Amino acid sequence: MIDMESGDTKSFRDSVNKAEVDAAYGVYEDIRGSEVDSAAQRSLLWKIDLRLMPLICITYMLQSIDKTTLGYAAVFGVRDDAHLSGTEYSWLGALFYLGYLAWEYPTGLLLQKLPIAKFMSITVILWGIVLMCHAAASDFAGLATARTFLGVFEASINPGTMLLFSRWYRRIEQPLRIGIWVLAGIASFGIGHIGGALPSWRYIFLIWGAITTLWGIVILFFLPDSPVKAKFLSEDERKAAIDRIKENETGIENKHWKKDQFIEAMLDVKTWLLFVFAVTSNAPNGGLTNFQSLIIKGMGFSTLETTLIQMPSGAVQFFVCTGATYFASRYPNARLVVMLICLIPFLAGTIGTWLVPQSVPYGRLVCLWISFSYTATWTLSMSVATANTAGHTKKVATNAMLLIGYCLGNFVGPFFFVTKQAPRYELGVGMMFFCIGIQVLSIGGLWVLLWRRNVSRRKLNATNDRSAGYELGFQDVTDKANKYFEYVY
Known part of the structure; x- marks a missing residue:
């Protein structure tokens, strides 16, 4: 056991079960006591920002657009075409959050067990496909099913992104970047004016669904899981990325x-x-x-x-x-x-x-x-x-x-x-x-x-000396x- 009062962690290090510790524990042991100069730290942070922030911000932008497409579709006739009556339209909005709620903890477990970026990208692809399926719906039952599954597949983005922020950024850096991420939730109105053989509201679902599906394929290849195996960083940069977040004392991941x-x-x-x-x-x-x-x-x-x-x-x-x-x-x-x-x-x-x-x-x-x-x-x-x-x-x-x-x-x-x-x-x-x-x-x-x-x-x-806390x-x-x-x- 660890002696918290004395700060003696040596006995724990000698007997630690490697399967139970953080994925970055071995790397931290290798770099213990090393220092990275401030210029290199700034350069590394900039490199991480350039890779991570555009990917997660565009993903969140698409999530914000996709979950509000029903509102745009309502302006262009979905209620009449789908023969919605009474409170059915209101329930279509609510069912998104019911699907989200029901799948929130299971998706958290999957985010822990599976590579986080790969799991998120697959759910983005699936929700893009589900969004396109809205265009095929002709009644309340079809739209209700699509809205529920849209909530299920979008449920991974918020918890996944929160975990990514904790893996890549120091605690003092997190609020601003979470703010930038939230501000990326921008909606679009112009697609509703597209004319064609289909009603405009169907184009809204088809176009945004296709864009989301393609974007899911992009992040499948480019969104990094964690600093431990990030291919866009060199070996020294990966070590420095792990070293810079040690002061969080929250680790990176454990499966x-x-x-x-x-x-x-x-x-x-x-x-x-x-x-x-x-x-x-x-x-x-x-x-x-x-x-x-x-x-x-x-x-x-x-x-x-x-x-x-x-x-x-x-x-x-x-x-x-x-x-x-x-x-x-x-x-x-x-x-x-x-x-x-x-x-x-x-x-x-x-x-x-x-x-x-x-x-x-x-x-x-x-x-x-x-x-x-x-x-x-x-x-x-x-x-x-x-x-x-x-x-x-x-x-x-x-x-x-x-x-x-x-x-x-x-x-x-x-x-x-x-x-x-x-x-x-x-x-x-x-x-x-x-x-x-x-x-x-x-x-x-x-x-x-x-x-x-x-x-x-x-x-x-x-x-x-904060090293005992870092190691824990x-x-x-x-x-x-x-x-x-x-x-x-």
């Missing part, structure tokens, strides 16, 4: 599912605070993204004006998310503070949406636009999860719980926006007030929890078991 780590994840208060935050962060998102156009149209604007007026909300998300993730990467332990700050304009916008009368439509619009600042808090919550969870099975379980919360929030959110309450949607606004309060409590709870854990470890971390990180030890692990918040 063995560990029951004790799963139980620890389920019993860790941190996991449940993140889960509650995910639900309450995404319930407003599910409502606003689905009903923003109806709220705007209810202010008296035309269909064309409504389409154009939605654009500023995207601009708010872009600037707030960019600024928030930059400051969280620039200043240590700024994540939770920035999350709280980003809730202020969300609260102000929600209050304005409630209080500003219908006779002042542009005032209500401004309130609606600034409400979308909540995007930054969800983005940073993913960086909190990746930076503060060690042990690969525990990472998989924690990420799964965070994203299950994401699914539940997006699933239930639209049901609070009752059609007969248009255009004020009193129940929906009340839900957002409630969610803001719970988010504040969740963030505060995380702050206290992580701070107290660091205080309890202050004696061990007082020394400048590469031994696939969890954040709670590794008493040298320092939480960031």
Whole structure:
């Protein structure tokens, strides 16, 4: 066993079961004590960024487009052509998240067992094929089946990307890059104007499905799994890439599912605070993204004006998310503070949406636009999860719980926006007030929890020698078991 108090890990190294430690443990043993100069570190980071960021950003862009194609198809007649009635259209939106939710933990296990980049690329190809299958659907049953399987195959992207960030980037570098990744979720409107023998909505599914399938083939060959075997790096660069993330103390990967780590994840208060935050962060998102156009149209604007007026909300998300993730990467332990700050304009916008009368439509619009600042808090919550969870099975379980919360929030959110309450949607606004309060409590709870854990470890971390903690990180030890692990918040 490891003597945490004395920092003696020698006996553990001598008897370690190589199958149980991190995949990079052997490399770390070889490079222990080596130093890489700052210029070489910057050059390596730039090389990693150039390879990794375009691939994962374009993938996320396609995911964002593909899961919203139903909304574009609705504008161009899918409801009439598929004979949708009653709440069937709403259920098509919800079924995506049900498929996502049902497959989230199984996909996490597969991400642990299989090469992560290869598994992600195969799911991208499959969801592209499923998206094209939407064009063949002629009724609710066909579309419902396609939407459910679309959610299943898209379920790998968020947890897979979170694992990739933890493998390639230092904790201080992760928030900004997660922010850039989220900002890549750009949708397109132009394809809906294509004319031809088929209805326009069928072209939307066929074209974006084909593009996604081809892109899946691209990332199959070019997306790297981990620094251990990355072919685009030289041997020395691979070693340097592993050395630079040792301070995360979260390792890179371990293919063995560990029951004790799963139980620890389920019993860790941190996991449940993140889960509650995910639900309450995404319930407003599910409502606003689905009903923003109806709220705007209810202010008296035309269909064309409504389409154009939605654009500023995207601009708010872009600037707030960019600024928030930059400051969280620039200043240590700024994540939770920035999350709280980003809730202020969300609260102000929600209050304005409630209080500003219908006779002042542009005032209500401004309130609606600034409400979308909540995007930054969800983005940073993913960086909190990746930076503060060690042990690969525990990472998989924690990420799964965070994203299950994401699914539940997006699933239930639209049901609070009752059609007969248009255009004020009193129940929906009340839900957002409630969610803001719970988010504040969740963030505060995380702050206290992580701070107290660091205080309890202050004696061990007082020394400048962090090598014991680094080694435990590469031994696939969890954040709670590794008493040298320092939480960031």
